Amino acid sequence: MITLREILPREGGVEDEVVLPFEQRRHSRLRVVLASGRDAAILLARGASMRDGDRLGGSDASGALIAVRVIAAPEDVYRVTGDGLIRAAYHLGNRHVPLELGDGFLRLERDPVLRELLEGLGFEVAEAREGFDPEPGAYGGRHGHAHAHEHEHEHA
Known part of the structure; x- marks a missing residue:
């Protein structure tokens, strides 16, 4: 079995891929195909989460190093468009809704109550099946990669 233990820098080659929905990418310990x-086991540092495009590093049963690219699985989401998207993001943020910010659109998990809210504010809300990669947020704990060097420093 392959064991993936760290998030590597995004640049670089990969030997395989894993396609995961948002809910599974939030976990630091997971068995995947x-x-x-x-078969592979993802055993990242507690609190680490995976983003679309991340590279995971580890080894196979023989000890050979391997890198695997994380791909966001297509999911049932809303794609929100219209003028003044920052207003929509404000209202969704107040509700702690996982939200992906795109160029001219917002993407969020489907919820009829939120759809009604957004349409009531004048935004266009379309159902879509797309990869979902929301912002990790201010407390997202996004520093899950290992360091190949030693020195003292603080991480925010």
């Missing part, structure tokens, strides 16, 4: 059909 890679695109190649091989």
Whole structure:
């Protein structure tokens, strides 16, 4: 079995991929099946989460190093468009809704109550099946990669 223990820098080669929905990418410990059909265990530092495009590093049963790209699985989401999207983001943020900020759109998990709210504010809300990669937020704990160097420093 392949064991993936760290989030690597995004640049670089990969030997395989894993396609995961948002809910699974939020977990730091997970058993998965890679695109190649091989079984893998993701054992990241507690609190780490995976984003679309991340590279995970680890080794296979023989000890050979491997890098795996994380791909956001298509999910049932709303794609919100219209003028003044910052206003929509404000109202959704007040409700602690996981939200992806795109160029001219917002993406969020489907919820009829939120759809009604957004349409009531004058935004267009379309159902879509797309990868969902919301912002990690101010307390997202996004520093899950390992360091190959030693020195003292603080991380926010």
